[in-house]
Amino acid sequence: MSVSPSRATAFDILLRVEQQDAYASELLHSSRCAELSLADRALATELVMGVLRWRSALDVRIAKASSQPLHKLDIEVLTALRLGAYQLGWLDRIPKRAAIFESVELVKKVRKRSAAPFANAVLRKLADTSEFAHESLPQAADPDEIATASSHPSWLVHRWASHYGMETARRICAYDQSIPVTTIRLRSPAAEQELQAEGIELAPGNFLVDARRVISGDVTKTKAYNAGQVAI
Known part of the structure; x- marks a missing residue:
């Protein structure tokens, strides 16, 4: 079983963010992501933004399951662990086996094969920890x-x-930590119909008459967006 395009893309983007201070938002709209299917592009975006949004919480959980301090891990290994841990704790729809297997395969892919058993052990330990699953923030006094x-x-x-x-x-x-809703401004009345014709599902904005919330679909791939009829 090979690594899925969505996970491979997310892994590469997260590495570039860590190693090159690249901007995830720009990479997610790069030519590589444009080649993905709509489903793979959506999952890659969820994985990248989810790992970045919850990185410190992920590291706390990984550190508890790891036999080595995180600062001693190669960034490629730590990135694969974060990617796997996010899927295990935050994405119920992802099978645990797939999250673990493909994360370990990513470690092998970047020539860190000797760390594969370690990554497998950490992720399996996280998967077996009942309290690992992400929940709403505690009603804590601390x-x-x-x-x-x-x-x-x-x-x-x-x-x-x-x-x-x-x-x-x-x-x-x-x-x-809530996932932001993409909101657009229509620059012409016809733009909304053009977007809907291309499969974009919209809802009214909260404040402006010409604002719309994007419920589903990728606006940046539409003719209306590329023609300048829509602003994000």
């Missing part, structure tokens, strides 16, 4: 606990808790 669970800097959560109270700080963290 800012550090909220910071860890929400992948936020501890000092920032302490500051919010001090200024706004613990519950508001928790809600800010939860909102920060």
